Amino acid sequence: MYGWTGNILRINLTTGAVKKETYTEEFARTWVGGRGFAVKILYDELKPGIDPLGPDNKFIVAVGPIAGIPAPNTGKTVVAAKSPLTGGYADGNLGTRITEHLRRCGYDVLIVEGRAAVPSYIALENDAVSILPAGEIWGQGTYATHDWIYKKYGRAAGVLSIGQAGETLSLFAVVRSLEGRAGGRPGMGAVMGSKNLKAIVAKGNKPIPQADPQGMKALGASDLKKVGEMDKKSGWSKQSTNGVLAWCNEVAALPVRNMRRTHHPDAWKVDGERLNNARVATYGCPNCTMRCGITIHDHEGHESELDYENIGMLGPNLEIFDLDQVASLNYMCDDYGFDTISAGGTLAFYADAIDRGHTTGTFAFGDAERAKELLRMASRREGVGNLIAQGSLRMARAFGHDSEKYAMQAKGLELAAYNCKFCPGMALAFGTAPIGGTHKESWVITYELNQTARDSYGPEKSAKVIELQRIRGGLFEMLTACRFPWVEIGWGLENYPIYFNKITGLNWTLDDFWKTSDRVYALIKLFWLREMPDIDRRFDYPPGIWFEPSNADTEGPIAGKFLERDKYDGLLQHFYDQRQWDRRGIPTRRLIQTLGLEAEAADAEKYGRLE
Amino acid sequence: MTVRVKLIGPLMYETGFSEKDLDVPAATTVEALLDLIAVPRQRPKIVTRNGRAVAPEEHLSDGDKIAVSPIYSGG
Known part of the structure; x- marks a missing residue:
């Protein structure tokens, strides 16, 4: 197997047990990496109803097969867990040197379980794994924490940390890296804090397995240069x-x-x-x-x-x-x-x-x-x-x-x-984002305002939301890479299967990624269903104030305008129909079969209903 | 007639200004205005008039505010 290391590192902070596990090529092809790995592992390993801030929750750090290998823009890592803010599946990505170092230590996934007895941090140095005391920096902010770790491990080390917000279990505490990077909006920092885990540091120098390392090295360097030139030209x-x-x-x-x-x-x-x-x-x-x-x-x-x-x-x-x-x-x-x-x-x-x-x-x-x-x-x-x-x-x-x-x-x-007081498509993007109100899944607003009638609630908007979810929340979150070269300066999406194939030795097209992306979105929804069996389409609505005429602007380009509830509901139904989800917003049995999620669905049916 | 022109993002560095009033002949189209301020026709962009998307062939009116933006796609 190329591209993937095939290894998961599991650390239990309650017992101190450290276990290196392997995963199969089938697992890799089915879930790709990053968000795909995270949701599959959390779905399989978390019992519904657990306390997100208790020792039974698991904190996942996951990367994808092109992550950390020089190419546009492969520095991203996904952090994930059950959210203490929303009670559902949650993740987020952040740029960090952990991405490359985790891979160079020989892993694509880190699973942290349990709860340390005292404030601790995890250090990976190639094959060596240590759980070390972090009492000296408990109570400190992320900048001081990073400096403390850099003094021990050097500034080239990969570091993820939490600040006081994570320690005091703020439900929107994030995980931090580098000078100002952050990820895991729905409380991933609090999950670290609940485990008495102040930071993770990684330093590795093993090669990342690639099918065509020389070819990828040349292509990656050349494409990074091209992206830099395109950025300069566009400004x-x-x-x-x-x-x-x-x-x-x-x-x-x-x-x-x-x-x-x-x-x-x-x-x-x-x-x-x-x-x-x-x-x-x-x-x-x-x-x-x-x-x-x-x-x-x-x-x-x-x-x-x-x-x-x-x-x-x-x-x-x-x-x-x-x-x-x-x-x-x-x-x-x-x-x-x-x-x-x-x-x-x-x-x-x-x-x-x-x-x-x-x-x-x-x-x-x-x-x-x-x-x-x-x-x-x-x-x-x-x-x-x-x-x-x-x-x-x-x-x-x-x-x-x-x-x-x-x-x-x-x-x-x-x-x-x-x-989105008067942006129905972007309101739908927020309403249907699988972790809650994030813009990252489907930033449809410029399409909506530039290429459609702003007051349309038509299927063209829901189709675009899904198209963007597949790209942004699917492709990039699984690979794991930053969407900006594509989305901001026009670097072609077709480049990403090229990187993927050179690294893995496979022969995938973008269509393969879209199907995988649909599988990931479906499993995320099943995760929510297990946690909240009564969820229905109201769960995919934006805030109520946007539907109130009294909230409309009194002047300016959208004076007097507001979202119409029945029309939003129609737009949501377009979304469900296009996704092959039922009227409650749950993947249908037919779709589940197409996506190969029968085993996962069988478990979901112990808690909720499928149609 | 006078129109207010606002350039958003990197376009302001290309044209040399971010916002100003311009006197233009009556019946000037959006496209003619963009030529006047030297925004390249092939540059992907979003143009709004008074906050609403506007087509290149539409005629301007006195007092219009025209904003020209790159096509942002992320954030």
């Missing part, structure tokens, strides 16, 4: 992802004031031009020639690495338009290990609830200093910080007053920075 990385902020403001899709508003006259103060002007450094992931990590000095003088989602949610969505203050909130989230999107969404919900008299408290939109204090409190679970650390949905349930409808989340995960 994309001058503003990176934050270039889109001005466009969102223009077309009334910017999150402003807990998504109550869709545009703001001060948005220019935090746009891509201002970000580029303030740049003091640029960071990126391994194997990348279009680095997107624009870094500026924050209000306190720290280096803060920003992208659009951070800025949209911690800036306009809180009505904070001082870029250095937005950078401060971003730096604090990165250091504490909070997800920036959920932090922005939850703080905005809190300010909105106070505004509406649905709770009492001291916080108003635009108050950056109080937002910082609330993040500090959340990291320690002090006062209202204890509630903030649990995300907007739980906060809404605590406040009552029907405030849940303006908790801007889907499946419990806060929505990313696209205000």
Whole structure:
């Protein structure tokens, strides 16, 4: 078997047992890697109903067959577990040197089980595996944690860590890497924290098995250079992802004031031009020639690495338009290990609830200093910080007053920075994203606003959502690679089967990946079904406020417009029909047979119903 | 007539400005405006007028705000 190492490393932190296991070529071909491996392992090994923050949950680190091998842009790793935020399947990817080092230690998957008796970290050095005390850095932020590990292992080591948010089990704590990378929005950092696991470090120098290593080396180097040249020609990385902020403001899709508003006259103060002007450094992931990590000095003088989602949610969505203050909130989230999107969404919900008299408290939109204090409190679970650390949905349930409808989340995960007050297709993308309100699965908004009628709820939109899910949430999350060369500067998708085939020696086409992707999405839905047997199509709806006429803009390009509930339901039905899912949004028996998921479905039927 | 033109993302570095008012003849089309500010025709882009997508052949009106953006696809 080429491409895959064929090895899984299993570490039980309760017993200290370390076990090297193998997996078959059939497993590799069926699930490819990354997200595919993670969902299959979690589905097989987690008993439904377990406590996500208990020792029975498992924390997975998984990569795919092209990961870590120089080519565009193969520095990504998937982290996954049952989510303490949503109660369902959860994962996320992040750029990290772990990607290559895990592979060079000889593994594609790390499974962490149990709970260490004392704060610990895991160190892999080729075949040596150690579980070591992390008491010295428990209570520290991710930057200090990384420095502490770099002093021991050198800066070239791969590191994943958590900050105080993970330690105190914030339900939206992330896993952190490098200068400002983060992944696992639905509380993957809390799962690490619940295991007393502060960090994972890996250093390996074994070769990664490849069918055509020389050919791949030449191709990968040449293609990385080409992508770099394409980026320079397009100018994309001058503003990176934050270039889109001005466009969102223009077309009334910017999150402003807990998504109550869709545009703001001060948005220019935090746009891509201002970000580029303030740049003091640029960071990126391994194997990348279009680095997107624009870094500026924050209000306190720290280096803060920003992208659009951070800025949209911690800036306009809180009505904070001082870029250095937005950078401060971003730096604090990165250091504490909070997800920036959920932090922005939850703080905005809190300010909105106070505004509406649905709770009492001291916080108003635009108050950056109080937002910082609330993040500090959340990291320690002090006062209202204890509630903030649990995300907007739980906060809404605590406040009552029907405030849940303006908790801007889907499946419990806060929505990313696209205000879909009148974007039916993007609302569907959020509603049907398999981990909750992420933009990463299907960023359909530019297609929707540029190539379709904005007010259409037609099957062309649901088909595009599925097409993008197959590419973004399927192909790239399984391989594991970054989607930016393709999605932002037009690097051809056809390149990825070429890399895959050169590395594995197989002869796959993109169609093979689409089927595998559908299998992964179906199994994720079965995971949810086992956990929540009563789920139905309401589970795939966006927040209720978007359906309310009273929430419509009163001026601007979408004045008077809002999502129509019956039409959204029709769009959702198009999605189900195209996916071959039933009216509840569960994969049909027929599809399950096509995808070869009969065994998994038989287990799901012990808990829920299939049609 | 006067129209407000906003260039988004890297287009502003190619054209040399990010936002300004331009005096253009009546009945100027979107395409003619893009030629005037030297946005290459072959460059993939999204053009909006007052926040809504607009076709190249459409005529501009006094006071319009035209935004020209690359086709962002991710984030």
